[in-house]
Amino acid sequence: MWALWALCLAGLGAALGSYSADQCSWRGSGLSQEAGSVEQLSLHCAEGSLEWLYPTGALRLSLAPRLPTAAAGPGRSPRHLTACIKPSGTFRGAQIYLERDGVLELLLAEADAALRPRVRCFSWLPREKVALFLQSTPHRDISRRIAAFRYELRGDWRARLALPSSSAGGEGACRPCNDTEILMAICTSDFVVRGSIRSVSNDAELQESVIGVSATRIHRQKFPLFQPVGKAGKAAGSIRTPLRCGVKPGPGTFLFTGWLHFGEAWLSCAPRYKDFQRIYAGARHARQNPCEFPSD
Numbered sequence: 001m002w003a004l005w006a007l008c009l010a011g012l013g014a015a016l017g018s019y020s021a022d023q024c025s026w027r028g029s030g031l032s033q034e035a036g037s038v039e040q041l042s043l044h045c046a047e048g049s050l051e052w053l054y055p056t057g058a059l060r061l062s063l064a065p066r067l068p069t070a071a072a073g074p075g076r077s078p079r080h081l082t083a084c085i086k087p088s089g090t091f092r093g094a095q096i097y098l099e100r101d102g103v104l105e106l107l108l109a110e111a112d113a114a115l116r117p118r119v120r121c122f123s124w125l126p127r128e129k130v131a132l133f134l135q136s137t138p139h140r141d142i143s144r145r146i147a148a149f150r151y152e153l154r155g156d157w158r159a160r161l162a163l164p165s166s167s168a169g170g171e172g173a174c175r176p177c178n179d180t181e182i183l184m185a186i187c188t189s190d191f192v193v194r195g196s197i198r199s200v201s202n203d204a205e206l207q208e209s210v211i212g213v214s215a216t217r218i219h220r221q222k223f224p225l226f227q228p229v230g231k232a233g234k235a236a237g238s239i240r241t242p243l244r245c246g247v248k249p250g251p252g253t254f255l256f257t258g259w260l261h262f263g264e265a266w267l268s269c270a271p272r273y274k275d276f277q278r279i280y281a282g283a284r285h286a287r288q289n290p291c292e293f294p295s296d
Helices: 002-014 110-115 179-188 273-285
Strands: 026-029 038-043 047-053 058-063 081-087 094-100 103-108 120-124 130-136 146-154 191-203 208-221 227-229 234-242 254-261 264-267
Touching: 026 038, 038 047, 047 058, 081 103, 094 120, 094 146, 103 110, 103 120, 179 254, 179 273, 191 234, 234 254, 254 273
Parallel strands: 026 047, 038 058, 234 264
Antiparallel strands: 047 146, 058 130, 081 120, 081 146, 094 103, 094 130, 191 208, 191 254, 208 234, 227 234, 254 264
16 A cells, blocks of 8 residues: 555656546556656446556546536536446456545455446545546556446436445435435436336346336436337336345335436336326425426
């Protein structure tokens, strides 16, 4: 750890190698770095990727996303930010540390990435200074080493997104949504689908439950998560949720809402459709519905 700190401070003080861009992704090679250098990176998008070929020395990636105003509302800053990284299945040659106000915390060890390339998430306050510090690990043959991952950043508008092995989904992530959260979910979610639960499968290793959904109506989906299957052409898809939430199959029609996370649908709110109709009708009567929604 002391060697890591020495390398970090030396790199910061000498400013050996720097890179800043508005692009969302970075791809580079350690072969172009000087021995013992720290290359400074800064990407400002809400999502993107990093691919470090033949890791040598270290990289320091500052996290400074330009989030949409919807993240907190007009004229306000988000109360906290959350970032998630998903290492590639062939992640090799480096370890990732979270640097928070000058203190380093191991986020992803090389051995863990090779065994279980799971998503890692962390949160911070807007006033805190955070960065990802990638330290190359010594190997005789670096030609087959590539440290690559995808990242996503978000603000308070997705605070209810429940993720496994993550600080993004708090203790209340599995509780049913209240009326206000349901109304906001139908307006802001990546997908809003009416349908029924046809199956639930559990993955103990990933600590995830996969809900198989038969859709009777797709109100909104930003990406084709639910598509026609079989001769009948009825739409179906799957939604993920943490295993700890204990989702079980049951009868009835639900309104499924949630977010796209690394190409997969994750559950936010899922009220029974008859309960949603009652909530929406009451809000519309009081003129407190945040958006218009078909209530047939």
